């Protein structure tokens with residue numbers, strides 16, 4: 342039989358099969374193809390090399406969007422986060438860094454750091470640009486470029502045949518921090534980043550400074566090119582690329598700073614995964630001559646630097662308490678995120694000792710104990726399971742109830758941790774769900790807390806005090822111009838409403854919050870349990886619709902809220918007066 346004859350026979354046999362078999366065969370082919378694409382995307386996402394990479398990255402990202410409904414960053418949103426002592430009003434601003442949202446490297450490419458100068462929060466982003474924002478609705482690119490980290494030369498390495506034996510992750514040469522300081526010689530911006538050295542074919546952490554014009558009060562008065570920055574410090578030795586795993590693991594660079602008057606910076610310098618697990622040889626954090634896995638003390642005026650403490654992994658957060666105590670939030674291995682108090686000359690044990698394990702749960706290779714911290718300086722606190730700690734800030738002047746607390750941001754846990762310090766002892770840690778990978782936490786000079794997330798969001802947090810709802814209502818009732826009988830009717834009716842409803846903004850857990858309901862859209866708070874009827878109802882609440890709803894929720898919109906049972910229209914009217922009054926308060 343000829344080839345075409347054979348094909349025709351096979352086709353006829355296929356056509357003869359029942360339709361359901363034909364369809365499921367087709368389905369299996371499609372599913373196999375999708376699985377293959379996922380696999381390729383996964384592999385290329387990790388290895389990040391080769392000309393086909395951008396294509397597969399795009400395809401897998403599209404598919405992930407379809408199947409897992411990845412939430413794209415909101416344009417401009419306001420929401421409320423709950424915490425034990427405070428409710429936090431969060432306003433979200435999206436920073437357009439020009440990043441391709443289909444680039445699956447985007448999470449890793451983020452890095453970056455925040456600082457405050459005048460009215461603006463400044464962001465140094467992955468692309469080396471500096472953005473300024475005074476709040477949501479005002480985010481702009483400034484005329485100040487960050488220092489040059491030789492990104493272009495680094496990006497060319499995967500295509501260079503001399504480096505064929507290495508695997509590069511394109512997103513791992515990063516900017517790690519930005520800080521405004523008032524040095525004895527004048528105001529400066531200091532940037533911390535990982536720098537590629539093309540001549541030496543190696544990389545190091547670097548600090549560069551940009552003197553600001555004396556008297557400048559805003560970044561809008563400044564312009565600077567990358568060449569205007571002066572490199573003041575580079576960690577030594579300049580590290581060579583490794584052939585195991587990825588050539589350069591810049592997501593482990595640390596690179597966060599805290600200022601110590603008059604002119605010192607404490608810089609965290611990560612171990613770049615040179616820990617014996619992802620590299621050959623012993624952990625670099627224990628090498629007393631290498632400035633990695635160390636905290637460093639650097640003078641911004643002279644550029645002199647020395648090792649302060651050793652035995653660290655990847656310290657992504659650093660902050661100083663009012664009494665001068667310096668703490669770092671250290672991104673550990675599995676189960677080993679630590680909060681350490683830094684003391685000159687101490688060794689914190691990594692990778693010889695850790696509370697954490699390898700990703701398979703086995704002891705860290707070369708460790709002298711398992712899951713213990715017996716021989717070296719111990720953390721004052723650790724997260725179990727680990728949350729992927731990132732930045733850290735001391736809170737000062739945000740709200741009295743948070744005064745002196747530490748905020749630690751977390752990546753994989755999508756949250757913030759508020760740590761209450763009593764002296765040098767952390768007495769509790771409160772988790773506050775944010776919902777994005779939080780890369781950096783900073784307190785602005787005006788008191789607001791600002792978060793930078795891997796979704797390119799700047800989130801501005803302000804405290805929303807809890808009010809005494811009962812007292813507020815009684816105060817209003819006392820001054821309301823109502824007959825005595827109506828007053829007591831309103832009081833009784835309200836007693837029923839508060840069995841379910843809260844009057845705090847954003848407190849929509851049990852029932853919709855009624856704090857701002859008047860004049861607001863029907864059925865659109867964050868309450869998760871709306872009936873279909875109320876949810877699909879269009880329009881804003883006004884006097885008429887509220888009266889109809891309270892009289893008969895079922896008739897109004899198939900709502901399952903029980904009827905108020907009020908039989909005096911003056912009482913209903915007064916309740917609505919109160920809702921209107923409340924709305925005016927916010």
Ligand code: HEC
Pocket residue numbers: 834835837838839840841842851852853855858862863864865866870871872873875876887891899900901902903905916
């Ligand atoms: C038994 C619990 C309960 C009581 C008591 C109650 N509510 Fe409700 N209320 C709800 C629930 C649940 C919803 C959402 C109903 C739905 O989705 O159909 C709701 C919805 C509402 C809404 C619309 C909210 C929105 O987001 O559009 C208003 C206004 C309202 N209630 C006012 C009141 C007032 C005023 C009282 C007191 C007279 C009261 N409720 C008593 C549970 C209650």
